[in-house]
Amino acid sequence: MIYIYNDYGGTHTTVLAAAFHLKKLPRNVELSKEQILNTAYFNKLKASDMGKIIFHGVDDEGHSVYTVGRGNSKFFVPGLKNLFEILEKGIGTGERIIFSNTSPTVPLSMTFGGLFSRRLGIDFIGVPLLVKGAKQASAQIVHLVEQTKEIAKQSDQTVVVLENKKDFLYS
Template sequence: MIYIYNDFGGKHTSSLAAAYHLKKLPSHTKLTKKQILHVPYFNKLKTSDMGKLIFHGEDEEGHAVYTVGRGNSKIFVPGLKELFDILRKKNASEEKLIFSNTSPTVPLSMTFGGLFSRRLGIDFIGVPLLVKGAKKASAQIEYLVEHTKEMAKNTTEQVLIIDNQKKLLNASLS
């Protein structure tokens, strides 16, 4: 199985999701600034990295975990799905591919933090906003990862696209 967490830039919520998935972040605890800033690729990718699949590692079951920034594109993930279907049929692979959208977990502080830090290069404003946003979103991201793993286990589809609606994520924390 291959997991691909995706969001706009591929460097904040998707990186945190990959870290939770790979157990590089502690479960059910408030994250510290140090933990957040040490997550691989968190706030480190450039705009030119959008569309690149970034390998984060293999989970405890040997499943590969990737992230990707898809920008504003509504067709990027469905296009990857179609490409994977073609390759799977050609090579007769039984590998499952799971796309999980982390964008619904992005709080406003993280949006502005990313804008200041990555787009404008003003880290002294952007990084504290990103850390604040990551702390706020961490429980939702952790739930999203568990939800993604559960859906992956229970699907019979070869390629599953999980959109992760904000209301589902908010209800999980109630």
């Protein structure tokens, strides 16, 4: 099975989701600034990295974990879904793919932090907002990862796309 966490930029909630999924970050304690900023690819990707599927590791069940920034495109994930279905029919890879949208976990502070840091290059404003947002969102991201893994186990579809609307998450 392949997990692909996706959102707009692919550099904040997605990489945190991958790190939680791979147990590289603790789940039941507040993350420190250092843990957040030292997470692979956190706040490091640029607009030119959108669409690149980035490998983060293999989980304890042998499943590969990736992230991708899809930008504003509403067609990116459906297009990939279609491509993987075509490949499965054509060459029969036997792999199941789970796309999980992390966007619903993004708090306002992270949105503004990403704008200041990634878009405008003003890190002294953006990075503290990103850290604050990551701390605010971490429990929701952990929940999203656990729900994603549970749905993946229960589904028999070759390609599963989870939009993860706000009501999917707990408050």
